[in-house]
Amino acid sequence: MQEILTSFMPNLIDKWYEFLQAIVDTIIMELWAGGIGFVLGFTFGITLTVTREGGICENKPVFKILDAVTNLFRSIPFIILLTALMPLSRAIMGTAINIQGAIVPLVFGSVPFFTRQVQSALAQVQPGLVEAAESMGLSNFEIITRVYLRESAGQLARATTITAISLLGLTAMAGVVGAGGLGDFAIRYGHDRNMKDITWATVVILVIAVSLLQLVGDTIAKKSTH
């Protein structure tokens, strides 16, 4: 068994430990950046929804600033963010390299995207539902939790899935700041040293990861749609 594997993918077996470490690094980046991004994206997406013109707490300055900042960060390519945010990373995390150094740029890279996803999910809630809730005397906070979030749960699950998958793509670039992870592993060995089996193995793991995320997202989305 060992021999067959070794003949098929000699390099992967050789770098077995590093491969596992890369998977763990990717998972750590995904969870940390995803977790923080999830909270921030929801917060900003909800804020944009309620402060827009005609929203339940209309507030032009807040809306305009948040809208502009979101657009700004969405238009910066991630590879540039990675290096441009190094000083900020150092200030927040204490270092600009390794996994810790990758979290801040990953958050900045994914939150604007997720914010728009959340905003568009919430925009699909019928205005009539919000009006009905207002007529029943619900507070704004109740309208957000009991109408907006609840009624767009399916859409939000889809938005979260899409963002999680795109974040997985971003983590592949984190090698630039020495954060490791699967992307970095594949580039360093698979590309730079022409170890094809490593590239393939990485791709297979990523396909499995994406499929799993999609499956979980679809299941949740389906369960919350009637």
Next chain:
Amino acid sequence: MIELRNIVKTFKDDKEKEVEALKNVSITIGDSEIYGIIGFSGAGKSTLVRCINLLEKPTSGEVKIDGVDLLKLSHKELRSERKKIGMIFQHFNLMPSRTVFGNVSFPLKKSGLGKKEIQKKVRELLNLVELSDKENAYPSELSGGQKQRVAIARALANDPKILLSDEATSALDPQTTESILKLLKHLNEKLGITIVLITHEMDVIKRICSRIAVMENGKVVEEGDVFDIFANPKHSLTKDFIKTTSNLYKLDEILKDDINGISPADGEVLTRLTYIQKEVSEPLISTVTKKFDVDLNILLADVEIVSGSPVGGTVVKFSGESIKIDEAIQYLRDRHVGVEVIKDARNPY
């Protein structure tokens, strides 16, 4: 009692131009009334009804409910005041992610009722709207009429004194409309709830309202007891609306087409007789015929019951001696019959 005083509402349109949706509207709605507001779309009736629970905040004016000026309340006080005002909508606005039970119990969450009490309350409400068997269904599984019943149950959950109905039957077929109107009428009688309903269908007004306001371009052009308005419409818009449910005012068109036998021959007078009083018991036409020795030829008749009294009338051709016709017409007028001479084909004296 709902008092709207000098309500003005201006919006800014896309080009930042001010648009006056409501121009100094004042209406008073008494307890346990079914008050109808009719008008074409864009007349401002939707905005007006939303001023009652302040979903739309008037630019100026007073909104008083049982003497409390809602515009002077804090957010929190307004929210608790809103719980006393139920509202139903044209497109039902049920929460798609919740079952019928979930929707009806939706406004009860912070009511202080326990789980069991909520369950009891919801079952009572579903019983009232005759949907007890649909408790666990989702809105997507219901018909339009059933959805509106759920919406009504939900609107009644906090035992409101007032129910606002925003085109609640406009998306429903005629049979379903009929059943929803019956339900509203029943709730009005049973619970004494005040209903303010807006519609563009005169038929809806005719069936259940006790008083109505006719709106056009942000103004109330005519207001009053539904019987008086039907019997004696003054504004041309009101007449247009009544035309949609009564044949009597279609006569002008029929006359224009000059269908055989309608236009009066020489010596005859074509008139429209209408009920303008609630009690009509005398056999007027046969009395007039005998008493004045004139012939009355009934060409068209359209009578219906509006808030318990007949409304409508007949289109009648008088023939006979000229002076007797005058006397007969005067006799009818004295007995509070509206007589409108449409075409007089007698030779002038």
